[in-house]
Amino acid sequence: MSKLHVSTTVNGDTVEFLCDPRETLLDCLRDKLNLTGAKEGCGTGDCGACSVTVDGRLVCSCLVLGVEADGKSIETVEGIADGDILHPLQKKFIEHAALQCGICTPGILVAAKSLLEKNPNPTEEETRYWLAGNLCRCTGYDKIIRAVMETAEELREAS
């Protein structure tokens, strides 16, 4: 089958690409749009390194076909910062050393941002379960959970 034309919005920008129907949204983001922030750690929806939001909903982009993105609005790690101003989560992750190798970090930031938008005051347990689909092999999650909870607290105080 010939390739399909997809028109979508990524981090606020209108983009178009052609894709094979077998290609995932993750393939398209990385290989066609050069947005390599989302990572493929498993390809089966088990690691969360490819997390993005589609119309505001947190998903694994490896479990979404590229053609399904047509007409949707996609947000990736590349869209988290406001220009050169880092999102509070990004700042807190650096400050807390909530990353070691950094491969899971884009997915975790996208997922954590989605959590805080939905629940500005998550408990530790809620945070851990929300992020259970984002595997990290380096940190033991301790510093990640602390960074998310502390960001939540700061955002609550600021608002």
Add this chain to the structure above:
Amino acid sequence: MALDDRKSEFTFVGTRPDRPDGLDKVTGRAKFGADMSAPGMLHGAILRSPHAHARIVKIDTSKAEAHKDVKAVVTRADFADVPFKPGLEGEFWNVLENVMAGEKALYDGHAVAAVAASSALAARDALKLIEVEYEVLPHVTDVDKAMAPDAPVIREGAADYSVPEGMHPNVVRYHESGHGDVEAGFAEADLIIEDSFVTEATHQGYIEPHACLGMLGNDGKGELWCTTQGHWIAQKTCAALLGIETSQLRVTASEIGGGFGGKTTVFIEPVALALSRKANRPVKIVMTRSEVFRATGPTASASMDVKIGMKKDGTISAAQGVFRLQGGAFPGAPGDMTAMCAFAPYNLTNVKQIGYDVMSNRPKQAAYRAPGAPMGAFAVESVIDELCKKLGLDPVDVRLKNAAHEGTKASYGPRYERIGLVETLEAAKAHPHYTAPLKPGQGRGISCGFWFNHGGETSVSLALSEDGSAQLMVGTPDIGGSRASMALMAAEVLGIPYENIRVTIADTATLGYNDVSHGSRVTYASGLATIKAAKHAVEKLCERAAAKWDIPVEAVKWENGCAVPSGPNAGDFDPMPLADITADMGRTGGPISGHFEATPEGAGVSFGTHIVDAEVDPETGKTSITRYTVIQDAGKAIHPTYVEGQFQGGAAQGIGWALNEEYIYGEDGRLQNSIFLDYRIPVASDLPMIDTVIVEVPNPGHPFGVRGVGETGIVPPLAAIANAVSNAAGVRMKQLPMSPPRILAALKDNNG
């Protein structure tokens, strides 16, 4: 190493600044292995054996080659003719045989052919066009069965000189060491416990699959971008496997998405280069997760017998262990390491240990964080715990009573220099965790752990810029924040702000050889080399200042980022800041840089003690970890936050290994759980916060006292958790992982 430059008061070291690469890594900008592309790039894919053991009768690639999108197909014939040698002497042959099968497929997932095509999908589709005729052979995947007389032979002639006569050809290396008279020691014991233990193979489980982009021309010159813990070993190995000169291949390390020992060798890199040479275009290969599990190195599985005798006062009178490790279809399982580490925490009069390296039809094992040590600690520390229980002794007190210290003759031979085991045990005893009340159903366990640590070949270069900033080039890929610790150490010596130092992981063309980021060596060895390189630059800065002041260089010293006269007799000059010297360095003698190359030998062994609380559901056998404390000697913590991170990460991997992670093989010898859904690494909701205590007993072999911290943290968890489970549920688990079916079965046996 010279110890004249020891330092104990610090300005930068011990602070916790933001890591230099933090911004890149929180914005998605950092380039990992799979994030690179090149003009004209092809995509490679690898065909893998579905059989555990099979003779490759014929490979027909003609249909794949005829596919319009396929630009190259390679098999073993497209690699160099590397000589076979027994044991680890023939490691290049072993790696080549693993990278691309020769006469036989040796495990489920073994590479047999590869294609390069114009898209990743086309490459994957083309694999289905390759026809391989196999003659299936009997296989063996269990270590004890692989040693049995009737076991299928993986490869004749693979055993080295160390193996005693009469052993099965699958036993390829043998280790024996110890001292004293264990039989006499056992005769002195009031209680002897002898037991057998089994651990399954676990995978390092880095989240980033192996990925590379290679370009190799017919002129024998190449470029390789890959995710690796060591790009010089990748360079050397790829060159050997492809039959080109090492220096003609430039290797650049990408950002690395976790390694833990598993990225210390090559898998796909030589294949990408071979495909590129044939297609004359750059070729990118990215493994799938299933390929990572099936075809890259998990750790060895182990079968162990441990016997320990103890006196009523807790003194260990004798200890011996036999450790049989299975490392896949190649020599290399760290039976020797397991044996040497098993009793290393203790000051023993009588000790003997034997280690076996055994081949089976599994993927070639790779290093995994303190390779070999966790298994032995699991067996030994479980037996010590049983002895304490039966003799009514406190497990920390008994370990303190027997703890190795400075001057102790180690179980594996040498005498220890200054070490910090006692300090970690004392910190454990004093920690509120150790005496905190437990809830019903919970149990507490402790364990000690040991790892050697490593120095290794190291080259570092530091160049100063006119504006007084510095570029530091190190050759050890930054796995977990090492750019920050390098910059801190350089700042400490140069006396310029941390932020003014840019740390780059240099490619193989930029520095001399660097050993892999392994053996917990980066902060130690690259750190030491960074300090020495910075001091080398400081010498030159002092020379320039001396020339400007027209005084002898001996009369100038370096303080707080400035050249100053060394004393009142040297002259009366204002301090000359670094930037004032570099500003006109082009006219005062040329660029100022420092470098250092050596193989430092003073890595300094490392000890840790862990305390863990576990809760076992008696109806389902499910274990949850409710509290965890890591106490470890770091020598000197350069960036304490990242030291804590290493402690926490090691503990988390140990928890996974202890409870749920395992390679599961079917009767057919095929791996059954090659995705993260079924290879169960801990998720965020599985773990508690992991408390850390950094003990600092300076390593005499490092100018700032650093000991590596990366590996030791995975040594104690297996036993500490087994001991906690034993105390919580009343059953002694001798097989890992302590999965719910195993615990429930043990509970039933206990009650029935």
Add this chain to the structure above:
Amino acid sequence: MNYHSPASFAEASALAANATGITRFLAGGTDVLVQLRSDVVTPDTLIDIKKIDGVHDITRNADGSWTLGVAATGAEMTEHADLGRDWPGLVEAMDLIGSTQVQGRATLTGNLCNGSPAADSVPAMIAAGVTVTVTGPSGDREVAVEDVPTGPGKTSLAKGEVISAINIPARGENGGDAYLRFIPRTEMDIAVVGVAVNLRLDGDIITEARVSLGAVAPTVLLVEDCAKAIIGSALDDAALDALAAAASAACNPIDDKRGTIAFRTEVAGVLAKRAAKIAYARAKGEQA
């Protein structure tokens, strides 16, 4: 692979009826994409049913029953407070599948059509008495969920048939449901054992019950003996023991990488008791 996104179920059914080779419907895609990417199943025809009007709707009907669109995701179900009040066990079962990310995509329909005996939502649907509307070349039919799976990876749906709606009965008075599963970790695993209990009380006495077991047989089981063990009781210890014994007796599991026969058989009884207690408490209007 041909990709289609029809505008109606009739069109979807016609596409499937006329397709050759392997056909798959794409709802949430959390199984279909995994199978596609691992070369387990590469469909010749992929029919995306998410662009059909109303497939995300969650509707409470006048009689208290519920109609769910086939693409309503786990996340959408969890966020629907009224649905959760009526059928907490069913919603929790769906919510247990995969991660937050998977919840953003996964659907009851997909979980059912994947045909896995370990599917978490299926025991809960069976216990709740859920039916599905199936649209085929000859019109619509309504099928009980327990009649859909016929074996691992297999369903009773014929060529050209597609599930077009999920029908959940009215909760009614004094009822409660619960679903529990056993996994070795706390998240991200496939059920080793799953148990759903749905019951109704008259005072303290159980008058109606449906108990369904997952991952202990080639298909999800509806176990009448379990229901009988607790109907007429106030869920006293004897009834709970009888329930556990009936659950264990109904098991016909396999030894595999996720669990052993002995383990599954034992734990089915343990979870049946625990789930029944939760369902009972919910039927009494207590928090559980």
